Amino acid sequence: MTKVVMAKFVFLGLLLVGSVASLDLIGRTQSAAVKGKLMCEGKPASGVKVKLMESDNSFAPGFLDSDDKMASGKSDSSGGFNLSGTSKELTGIEPYLAVFHDCKDGITPCQRVYRVNIPKSYTNSGSSAKQTYDAGFLFLILVLTISISESGKLGRLQSVAVSGQVKCEGKPAVGVRVDLMESDNNMEESGIIDDDDFMSYAVTDELGNFNMSGSEVEISGIEPYVNIFHKCDDGLSPCQRVLRINIPKSATIWGDTPTELFSIGIFELAGKVIGERRSCAYRNLTSTSI
Template sequence: MRSIYYLVFSTSLIFLTAETHVLTVKGHLQCAEYPASAVTVKLWKNSEKSIIDDTHSDKQGNFQLSADTIEKDYTPYIVVYHDCDDGVKPGQRKLKFQIPKYYIGSESAFDLGSFNLETRVKHNEERQKHVDRRRREFVVVERKKTTPNVFEMHYCYYALLIAITIGHSLAFRLQGVAVKGKLTCGGKPWKNAKVKLYDIDTNPGDSDDLLDEKYTDKNGEFRVDGTTREMTPIDPVLYIYHDCEDSIKPCQKRITLTIPKKFIHFGQATAWMDIGTLSLETGFPEQDRSCYH
C-alpha cells in the first residue's frame, strides 16, 4: 500500500514541478464591415482530438485564447466556426489557421489580426453536410424515319450559326472585382509584398486573366482593381506572395484567397472586398510556393 501512495505522490510531484509553457492567441473577426460576435473559436493541439481552449468572440468581434501545457513540441491551430456569407446552408463554415510554434512559451501573444470572414482561403475550409443524389430517369421515344429536307437543314444551320455569333459577341460583358487589405508580419506592416488579382478560367485552352497586380506600401496596405470580358461570371482569386518568417527557403510562400462573386462589378467598383488585416505569420494548410510570378 505504501508503494502505491509513494507512486501517486511522486507522479503528482512531477506534474507540480514540471515546467509549463503558455500559449496565448488573440484576434478580431468581422463579417463585411460588421463585427462578427458570438463566433466559436477553438485552440487545438495538433488536431481536433485535443482542444486546449475554446471561447466565443465578443460584441466587438474580439477573442482571446490561452493554454498552459507541459508539452512544447506540438502544432497549434486556431479553428473558427461561423456562418458569415453562408446563406441558409446546413452546418457552418470551418476555417483553420496554423500558429507558429515559437509562440509556445513566448511572452508575446500571437495576433491573428482583423480577419474578414467573407474571405475564403483555398484548401482551408471544411464543411459537413449530407447530399442526396437522385438518378435521372430517361424515357426512350421511338421516332418514325423521315426523309430529311436538305434546304431546310441548311437554312436552320446558318440561322443558328448567325444567332450564336451575335449572341456570343454580345455575351462577352465587362466584369471586374476590387480588393483591398493590409498585411503584417510579427505585428508590423509588411511592405513590398506582391499581390495579384486573377480571373481563373476553367475552360480548356483558356488561360487565366491577370486583372491587376500591386505591391504593398510602407503601411502594408494594398488595393487592386481590374476588369476582363467573359461570357459567364468570372472566378476572381487573390494571390499573395511573401517571405514572412520564411528564413532562406527558395521561392516565396503563396496564399490563395477566393473572392465572393457578390463583389463582381461591371466596369466600375461599387463595393470593395476588404480582407481585413492579415498576419502573414499565420500558416495555411496546403499553402504552396511560387518561384515565377
C-alpha cells in the first residue's frame, strides 16, 4: 500500500514538472507591434533609438523588476519606425514604446525618454503580432520626458550648491558635519515612502563655514535640504542634535553644475529648535567637535 501511495506522489510530481516546463518556466509567448513617426521642431527625427519594452512594474520601469526588451531599432530618414517583438509572461504582457532622444535638449547629460503605453487590445498570444499599434506622429519637443542616469535611475539630473556659517554660543562651530540631502518623502524624512538621497557633505572650518554642492536624478524637481549634526548646548545627552534647514527649489537647476550658491546665512546652534531630532549616525562627534 505504501508503495502505491509513493508511486502516486511521484507521478503527480512529474506531472507538475511537466506543466511548468510547458510554460518554459516563465509563461506563454505573447506578441505586440508598434509603428509611428518621430518629429523634432517640425522636422523628421532620424536615427533616434526606439525600444519596444514589456513592463514588469505598474509604477515605474525597473522599480520592482527589470522591464523586458522585446525589440529595438532606430527611426529612418523620415522619422518612421516599425517594431514588433515577443515576451513570455504568466499574465498578459504590458508593452510600451520607449524613445531615447536629445531633441531640444542642449548639452544636458544623458537622453530624454518618451514613453508611450500600448493598449493591451493590441497584444496577442503567439510569436507573431496580429495587428500593429499606430502611435502616429510623436512630437518629441512637446512631451513630458525623463532621463536614465548611468546607474539606471529614472529622472533628470539636477543640482544645487549651498553655503553657510554655524556658531555655538556666539563662537565658530568648528568640525561640524553638514550633509546635503534630497527629500524623497513629503510626509517626513524617516523614509516611510522612500529613503532620502545623500548628495554631498562638508565639515565646517575654523570659522564655522561650509560650502558644498551636489546633484541627484529625479523625475520631478529635487527638494534639497541640509542636516547639521552637532553637540552644541547638549550636555551629556547621547548622540547628536540634528538641525534640518530646507533649501528653496528656486536654488536648484537642471544639470550637474550649479550656477548659483544658496546661503543659509549665519546660524546659531545653541538653544532648542522646534522640529529638531537626534541621530547617532556620526558617533565620532565630541564636545570639541560641536
